[in-house]
Amino acid sequence: MAAETGHDVLGELMRGSLDHCVKCTICETFCPVSNVTPLFPGPKYVGPQAERFRVPREESPDASLDYCSGCGICTQVCPQGVQIAEINTQARAKLRKRTGFRLRDRIIARPDLTGRLGTPVAPLANLMLHSRLPRRIADRLLGIDERAPVPAFAGRTFQAWARKHRSPPAPRRVAYFHGCGANWYEPDAGRRTVELLEYLGCQVDVPRGQGCCGLPLQSNGMFEPARRYVRRLTRRLAPSARHGIDIVGTSTSCTLMLKREAREILGLDDDPELRMVSDHVYDICEYLLMLHDRGELRTDFQPLPLTVTYHAPCQQQGHGIGKPALDLMALVPELRVIENDATCCGVAGTYGLKTEKYEIAMDVGAGLFAQIAEARPDLAVCDSETCRWHIEQATGVRTVHPIEILHRAAGLSGPGH
Amino acid sequence: MSRHDAVVVGAGLAGLTAAVRLAEGGASVLVLAKGVGATHLSPCTIDVLGYDPEPVDHPRDALRRLVDARPDHPYRLVGADGVAAAIDWFKGCFADGPLSPYAYAGSVDENMRLPTAVGVLRPSAVVPETMAAGDLRAGGEVCVVGFRALKDFHPVLLADNLGRAAGVQARGLELDVSPEDRADVNALGFARAFDDASFRARVIGQLAGRLGAGERVALPAVLGIADPHAAWRDLEDRLGRPVFEVPTLPPSVPGMRVFATLRERLRRAGGRVILNVVVTGAERAGARIIAVRARVGLRDAVHEADRVVLATGGFASGGLELDSGWVARETALGLPVAGVPAPGDSRFRPGYFDDHPIGRAGVAVDGDQRPVGPDGAPAFDNVTVAGATLAGAEPWREKSGDGLSLATGHRAGGLMLAESGAHAGPAAVGMGG
Amino acid sequence: MARLRAEVLVIGGGATGAGVAWDAALRGFDVVLVDRADLAIGTSGRFHGLLHSGGRYVVKDVVAARECVAENAILRRVIPQCIEDTGGLFVTFEDNDPGYGDRFLAGCHTAGLPVEEIPVAEALRMEPVVNPAIQRAFIVPDAAIDVWKTVWSLADGAVAHGARVLTYHKVIGLHTEHDAVTGARLRNELTGEELDIDAGFTINASGAWAAQIVRMAGIEGIGVIPGKGIMIGMNHRLVNTVLNRCAMPADGDILVPIRTISAIGTTDIRAADADEIPVTQAEVDQMLAEGERLVPGLRRARALRVWSGVRPLFQDEKAGGAEVDTRDVSRTHAVVDHRKRDGIAALLTMSGGKLTTLRLMAQDIVDAMCEQLGTDRPCRTAEVRPPRNEDGRYYQVGSRLAKREARLLDEQLICECELVGRERLEETMRARGTINLDDIRRQLRLGMGPCQGGFCIYRATGILHGVGRLSGAQASTSLLAFLQERWKGVWPILYGDQLRQARLDDWIFQGLLDVEHLPETGTGAPAALLEEEPIPA
Structure with a gap:
């Protein structure tokens, strides 16, 4: 009876999972943040431990939990099934509600809004974003660290390109969920994705008007607007899902948002439209590897005599699909891939942009950066855009999505492109 | 949907051992685990058999007696030779592992007696080289050094109890040195600090002139995580005396070293690991499992496999569960659980150290480690069970924990390789009985 | 042998004894409080933590209900730091006696208990884990009370007013002279040393052990029925409001959010011996089954610990007490005046009672003592806050x-x-x-x-x-x-x-x-507790 009515003592958001904690401390040994700074007391402490002391009618007493970067590694390594990161995210939202939302957080949590504002005036906006004085002012006034990587506006959008592009009919049809990164900052990456998918035998729909998935709002504790964003995006993607068309995304954190986090953390699991969309969403590497496992992936890739490093970002690991990018890149002749043995690059979406957290983010990423520097790769590869920007800024090594590697190996990025 | 020669469920010592063996034997291997396994909690000394119930001096002989006396004990599956083969293999893993020359010392022939963090001399067969000088069978003088900021190791208490053992003189010293002078640092934090020569120099500086001529030095098992051999050797050289580690409360730094070593070997051999997935069942064709089902977040995934190794641990790890109606189940594949008292019967006795009726519960297996039902017939032909999931042992009491996991995991890998005709090596399949 | 002198000896360091010590010390008496073990280790410490609003008693015992209403309000005022203001919910189920809800409301009005009926949907919003099959829901001012904190606060308050507290001192004999109790012999349970106390007056607040004490003065005919109750502490707060089944009191019908846990209670089974109250599997099974009805899924939530306590329910042969179900024995308290009952002066025994009325119980028995001593010293416990409650704020879980x-x-x-x-x-x-x-x-x-x-x-x-x-x-x-x-x-x-x-x-x-x-172990008191000495390096 309990399960059917939805009234269930353990179904009370993620909170019930705190019962599984046996205090084993494995999460703490993996936490990228608490291992570099004592300001964050660690996932076990702020998660299942502190949660027992949090009562709805009382104010949140523990501001230190705001140092959680939300990377989610604690949940991934927990052998007991405690949803540590999810508990923390919900507690942080309550805390932020009390402390109020900084202007800075309201800005960086809305990449589509900044994109919309910056794109028409891209040259000027980029000049501002990459000049010292405006950055210093933004640092002092807003708390956006002047050293943090910020992407440049492309000045044109992926959506504009997609509106003009006609994908030729093909036996397989997919919808492309491009995310804010590809739309406003990396439209070429979006284009490459479409080209690759077409090369691999897919007709690609690009649903119009895709906005932000709400993840930055969620991780900054603004759950209500985040829910609105999720619902808006869901409406745009729902027609594809309704027709049984799989939705693939290149932004691994945004696909995870639709797959899990919006349902689990924002508590939207009872939204039937979201559930339908969610069930059809795939990370693009996951999707391609699935085709490969079924023997349906074209594998006649051209040799690519390059050395690349591969870092699987935290949010990608949150999918629980292993590292499909490694398996896909293994299909490319002569490509040498060095797998990085690091958990997190530090930036964790918007965390590393904040003045009070930038240094922590750099300390977290130090191990990864050292591995990349030691490998001296031609390219670094990583599935998440904010991580790529952070790694590139920290190491000076150009950092790309795995799709770009496959795009090249498919002969689509040759000199003619 | 993915396809592998073998799916290993569980990433503790047994699961990783089986997975590495399979992958290095040429099989494609996928490890599915809910999270990181018990290596991080165990001191990772390979205690083959510590008590039977008297302290064991020669585990090889004691194993033979145990298997004769207790035909349901899982050591019957591997025997003393199987244990020895597993130990050789395990030691070999470190030889060209990422932490080399960090190594393990000891053998199945003799137990050392090493102090625990509360000062008991505990029998152990095979231990990290960094612990071996703690063997106090012949007595000795020990200065136990701890750190106020490390709450999981109390040197004065340890020394006070240790000093009551025959031939042992011990005293404790608590130093007020910690990384960045923090008040509360866990074992891993100290281990990172000990990788740094300047931190070691601070510790050595504090000990200058405070050690007796014949004293060896005991330290918590935090002497380095990136390069423990170098950290330990440096301390020995500069203190001019034997130095040894004593396991702390979890998290276990020696366990993390084992995890890193086996994980890296698996990576090199092409094995895949997916964490944060819960195996919820299997698809079968006759007596064989053809695929395991796993829940990943809100979705189900199916992983096809020719063979499955089940190494999910016992009640401590969630491999076994007892519900509030006192019904036990094996959580991944729903295998029958043996040794559980009926729901109306008592499972525990009122004394903590009593013999508890549920103590040896687990999955019963045949001679090939295949799970069997109450009738003794195999539940599946292509499933092999290893580690703490097995019925018949109380490893935490016998002090057989990691020995049992290593040996049965090693044999599980070997059995599967032998069956699939891949190269398994001459000593690969442990001796039965 | 060492000898101590006091005006008042209080036997029993539970909530009652601590309350008596505090009350008497506040009135200026020189008090010694003794317990055979630590404070609040018996019945008081083995309780679910519910500060009754009175709702539980409004239908069957309006006197008890009225006492709870008054004392609940006073305790909230004087020991707020020991109390979490959770509020309480009474919920009815379909299979309840259909008239109970109305009788409950009427009883609340009679007892002067503030009550409000709320829609079921609102109750479920307040406490989402409550069984959605509930039919009616009422809000009352129940609260959660931290017994250990309460007892220590009262004992420390007494000490601040000159009292002495001797824990691990067992009463092994009562001294009598001329038909009056004049003190007691104690044994230090840690060292084995014995000690005599000369006391002008003795108050027996030893609850379930009260009959054993008075027997030392030759008093017979007082029986205590140990009513065993078990409680299961669940790992976290499943609810944040005290949850009661709105029906005649039965097993497993209360879930109390207390500090970081929630406690489900309780059973009521006659025990043979107040010192032998093991928890049985049948009791655990029963508690889980009942709890599951209140909160579906409770069986899958984590139980932390189980404990049992004994209710000190008195039978006095001289008052014609008959065998009864322990739950039907009145929860109100009474002062047994041994001068009237047995011709032995300077000895009073507290019988019955409940934690919620601990202050009133103390007041009544100290009043009775004053009367016997012929002195008039007014009770001040309804106004004065004991230590650590001075700021007047309720306890916060966080x-x-x-x-x-x-x-x-x-x-x-x-x-x-x-x-x-x-x-x-x-x-x-x-x-x-x-x-x-x-x-x-x-x-x-x-x-x-x-x-x-x-x-x-x-x-x-x-x-x-x-x-x-x-x-x-x-x-x-x-x-x-x-x-x-x-x-x-x-x-x-x-x-x-x-x-x-x-x-x-x-x-x-x-x-x-x-x-x-571990090598051989040893008992006995610590060799020396040197407060000023630094920790040995």
């Missing part, structure tokens, strides 16, 4: 988290589950001068969280060994005694997550530390 937040960088956390820091632990160890980690546990909640000491008891043993200057043997004794004490409270509920925890703890204590082979 207070430890808030305090810890301020010390994150400079203090070591020893008990991670209940957030006990090293300094507080060391201070308490010094102040208590005890070898017994269980005493520390009750005072600080050390080792009372999910891991049940799995991680902190080794740490606490190491610290106690240093602070208390214990020998290795004494430290080992303390550690092993704690493990056994903890085991007593967990083994009957070891299923699901708590079995997983217990097995991990086994790995720590047996697999890793090998505590079962």
Whole structure:
């Protein structure tokens, strides 16, 4: 009876999972943040431990939990099934509600809004974003660290390109969920994705008007607007899902948002439209590897005599699909891939942009950066855009999505492109 | 949907051992685990058999007696030779592992007696080289050094109890040195600090002139995580005396070293690991499992496999569960659980150290480690069970924990390789009985 | 033999005795409070933590209900720091007596209990885990009360007014002269030494053990029926409002959010001996089955610990008491005047009662003493706040988290589950001068969280060994005694997550530390507790 009515003592958001904690401390040994700074007391402490002391009618007493970067590694390594990161995210939202939302957080949590504002005036906006004085002012006034990587506006959008592009009919049809990164900052990456998918035998729909998935709002504790964003995006993607068309995304954190986090953390699991969309969403590497496992992936890739490093970002690991990018890149002749043995690059979406957290983010990423520097790769590869920007800024090594590697190996990025 | 020669469920010592063996034997291997396994909690000394119930001096002989006396004990599956083969293999893993020359010392022939963090001399067969000088069978003088900021190791208490053992003189010293002078640092934090020569120099500086001529030095098992051999050797050289580690409360730094070593070997051999997935069942064709089902977040995934190794641990790890109606189940594949008292019967006795009726519960297996039902017939032909999931042992009491996991995991890998005709090596399949 | 002198000897360091000591000390009496063990270790400490609004009694015992209404309001005023203002919900089910809800409402009005009926949907919004099949819901001012904190606050208040508190001192004889009790002989349970107290007046507040005490003065015919009740502490707060089934009191019909846990209670079974009250599997099964009806899914939530307590329900042969169901024995209290009943002066016994009315009970018995002594000293406990309640604010569950937040960088956390820091632990160890980690546990909640000491008891043993200057043997004794004490409270509920925890703890204590082979252990009081001495380096 309990399960059917939805009234269930353990179904009370993620909170019930705190019962599984046996205090084993494995999460703490993996936490990228608490291992570099004592300001964050660690996932076990702020998660299942502190949660027992949090009562709805009382104010949140523990501001230190705001140092959680939300990377989610604690949940991934927990052998007991405690949803540590999810508990923390919900507690942080309550805390932020009390402390109020900084202007800075309201800005960086809305990449589509900044994109919309910056794109028409891209040259000027980029000049501002990459000049010292405006950055210093933004640092002092807003708390956006002047050293943090910020992407440049492309000045044109992926959506504009997609509106003009006609994908030729093909036996397989997919919808492309491009995310804010590809739309406003990396439209070429979006284009490459479409080209690759077409090369691999897919007709690609690009649903119009895709906005932000709400993840930055969620991780900054603004759950209500985040829910609105999720619902808006869901409406745009729902027609594809309704027709049984799989939705693939290149932004691994945004696909995870639709797959899990919006349902689990924002508590939207009872939204039937979201559930339908969610069930059809795939990370693009996951999707391609699935085709490969079924023997349906074209594998006649051209040799690519390059050395690349591969870092699987935290949010990608949150999918629980292993590292499909490694398996896909293994299909490319002569490509040498060095797998990085690091958990997190530090930036964790918007965390590393904040003045009070930038240094922590750099300390977290130090191990990864050292591995990349030691490998001296031609390219670094990583599935998440904010991580790529952070790694590139920290190491000076150009950092790309795995799709770009496959795009090249498919002969689509040759000199003619 | 993915396809592998073998799916290993569980990433503790047994699961990783089986997975590495399979992958290095040429099989494609996928490890599915809910999270990181018990290596991080165990001191990772390979205690083959510590008590039977008297302290064991020669585990090889004691194993033979145990298997004769207790035909349901899982050591019957591997025997003393199987244990020895597993130990050789395990030691070999470190030889060209990422932490080399960090190594393990000891053998199945003799137990050392090493102090625990509360000062008991505990029998152990095979231990990290960094612990071996703690063997106090012949007595000795020990200065136990701890750190106020490390709450999981109390040197004065340890020394006070240790000093009551025959031939042992011990005293404790608590130093007020910690990384960045923090008040509360866990074992891993100290281990990172000990990788740094300047931190070691601070510790050595504090000990200058405070050690007796014949004293060896005991330290918590935090002497380095990136390069423990170098950290330990440096301390020995500069203190001019034997130095040894004593396991702390979890998290276990020696366990993390084992995890890193086996994980890296698996990576090199092409094995895949997916964490944060819960195996919820299997698809079968006759007596064989053809695929395991796993829940990943809100979705189900199916992983096809020719063979499955089940190494999910016992009640401590969630491999076994007892519900509030006192019904036990094996959580991944729903295998029958043996040794559980009926729901109306008592499972525990009122004394903590009593013999508890549920103590040896687990999955019963045949001679090939295949799970069997109450009738003794195999539940599946292509499933092999290893580690703490097995019925018949109380490893935490016998002090057989990691020995049992290593040996049965090693044999599980070997059995599967032998069956699939891949190269398994001459000593690969442990001796039965 | 040592000899002490006092105006008033109070026997029994539970809530009643501490309340009496506080009341009498406030009135200016010179008081000695004694207990055979630690404070609040008997019935008081083995309770679910519900500060009754009176709702539970409005239908069947309006006198008890009225007392609760009044005392609930007073305690909220004088010991707010011991009380969490949770509020209470009474919910009815379809299979209840259909008229009970209305009788409940009427009873509340008669008893003067503020009550409000709310829509079921609102009740479910307040407490989403409550069974959605509830039919009606009423809100009353129930609250959660921390008994240990209450008893320690009252005892410390008494001490501040000149009282002396002797724990681990067992009464082994009462002295009588000329048909009056003149004091008692005590035995120090830690050292075995004996001690005489000359007391002008003796108050027997030993609850379930009261008959044994008065027998020492030759008084017969008073019987105490130990009504055993078990309670299961669940790992976290499943509800934040006290949840009561709105029906005639029965088993498993209360769920109390108390500090970080929620306690479900209780049963009521006649026990043969107040000192032998083991929890049986049948009781656990019954409690879980009943709890599941209140909160579906409770069986899958984590049980932390189970405990049992005895209600001191009195039968007085001289008052014509007959055999009764213990739950039907009135929960109101009475002062037994042994001068009237037995011709023995200077001795009063408190019979019956409940935690919610502890202040009133103390007032009544001290009034009776004043009357017998012919002195007129007014009771002040309804106005004066005992220590640590001065700020007038209710207890906040998050207070430890808030305090810890301020010390994150400079203090070591020893008990991670209940957030006990090293300094507080060391201070308490010094102040208590005890070898017994269980005493520390009750005072600080050390080792009372999910891991049940799995991680902190080794740490606490190491610290106690240093602070208390214990020998290795004494430290080992303390550690092993704690493990056994903890085991007593967990083994009957070891299923699901708590079995997983217990097995991990086994790995720590047996697999890793090998505590079962500790060299010989030793008992006795700590050699010396040198407060001013630094911890040995």
